[in-house]
Amino acid sequence: LNRNCLDASRPWLCFWILHSLELLQEPIPAAVASDVCQFLARCQSPTGGFAGGPGQHAHLAPTYAAVNALCIIGTDEAYNVIDREKLLDFLWSVKQPDGSFVMHVGGEVDVRSAYCAASVASLTNILTPKLFENTTNWILSCQNWEGGLSGVPGLEAHGGYTFCGTAALVILGKEHMLDLKALLRWVVSRQMRFEGGFQGRCNKLVDGCYSFWQAGLLPLLHRALYKEGESELSQQRWMFEQQALQEYILLCCQNPTGGLLDKPGKSRDFYHTCYCLSGLSIAQHFGNMDNHYEVILGKEENRLAPTHPVYNICPEKVAQALQHFLRMPVPEIHFRSNKRGRSVK
């Protein structure tokens, strides 16, 4: 099985696998954790951020994956891998005047980049309002006539991009600026009435990975609506059919030899394993300020650990990372005049 196509995505492999194991409540042996830390350290670019592999250029997607993986490990060794000052330099180097971010120097813009940047900046406590100046407005311009968000303004609403844009706005505290009602209508409409799983876009096919990208929006919207004073929200359920999603994942998305997948007939991979499990966790666990309510389809052993709907790592790991990095001062940016204003063109 040729995996060369993932040679520029190795931190992703670390995250997909570590997150799957943490959802399955499978402990990570200390030696493995340490090996991952040392590998990710080799993926870190001397100019900041993480690359798809040793010696490659930094890119926001493996940066997101690496920081998440290190936070899952959660040891001091893991946290110490991250060079926060350089990471901030990297984020500035990909920031665009219009508020968007390119995925890497000389690379493409789309809303994933804002999420990756907001995620790592908030977890490692290097976030400043200046860094995300205009980003809110740029993300908002990605909400379209369908109610969901597109990758860049003008395009079709899409589950992956909608998750990224919405979660980024939640991190920035600006989710209320979306048309939440329109977004809610769009995302609930993405659950397939026959299959029970979610599609990525209107009139397309179901895919197990959207169990997270789409269903994961419901906890975010629940909290956003609650903060807007919505009084009629359920106290027990997300606004999607939780049992139906669990049925789709468990009955249709498992490989009998292990691992999860898009839909029957497709082959397993670590990406789908991660996101099917993440979606299963979302479908199993309802939680708000006051209570935690579970719906476990099948045996008790099917229960997964809860996942944080913004970062998609376990909530304890989020809290622990925040606590660790909040003790440190926000770094001063080093090369502002050189690296700012480097445009896509």
Added chain:
Amino acid sequence: CVTKYINRKEWADLEPVPQDDGPNPVVKIAYSEKFSDVYDYFRALLKNDEKTERAFALTADAIDLNAANYTVWHYRRVLLQALSKDLKEEMKYITNIIEEQPKNYQVWHHRRMVVEWLNDPSEELRFIADILSQDAKNYHAWQHRQWVIQEYKLWDNELEFVENLLEEDVRNNSAWNQRHFVISHTTGFSDPAVVEREIQYCLNQIRKAPHNESAWNYLKGMLQDRGLSSQPGLLERVLELKETHCSPYLLAFLFDCYEDALENITQKEKVEEEEQKETLRKALEICRLLAQEKDTIRKEYWEFLGRSLRNKYGNGALSDEPMAENPEPSISASQSQEAS
């Protein structure tokens, strides 16, 4: 079989650089000998910042082995400029690569860069049309198409292109999106003649394929800023369709019309209380119908909307339906409640 770089005389001066995975690598990829050979030399070129023809040629091999390696693509672009390479040739190259791997981010971004450098979009619409003929919903293709059209102001024939795609597949949501894109950037949706034409178009498509969510979403999406009840006669036309072309989408649209009407009634001076009560009753009836019969997968949502609407516009005496506060759905799975 091509000779490995390590065996090529003209590369003998360069020391290959093995990948530094460290002593205890994780997520190891089982590279072929060919892969390791090419990338060992790529790393050597990068290390020396070599900007030569042979470096340029090697990038094609590296891309062929992993077209997602954005570091290689970046380097290739540096070389294209440093060596003043023929960009028209590069267009041919990237055309072929995209045809082989149309779902890769890097290849489309590279094409965009070359088009920008050449300032020549003349092949783009035809090329993208060809890619779309193989996969009419390829997100990258649509993204590139919108960029080209907007950048080079190539709006003229796009509505026709969209209509042809919708003729082929009226359920192609990407095409519906493109329709919205073209109109909003040209005539806009303020012109009543345009709106009427679009409503007519939607209703015709709905008559042909009643369970096409895209058409209903487009209808709503186009009108929602002005308010669904702002369009005179629309509600009646939809109610007509309800008899013969009903769908959960039609019902949801009706609900949205009623909700919009309630939104506007309460803002007017003279409020017909009976009229408001009746509109609310109809809206709530649709919520119930959808939640319990016609769109049960979205039960939680429709029940929430019903509660919200009742809370906003109703009062205790209004509803003649018994309503539990937060009805607990019956479910065969185990349930447990814990305080957090």
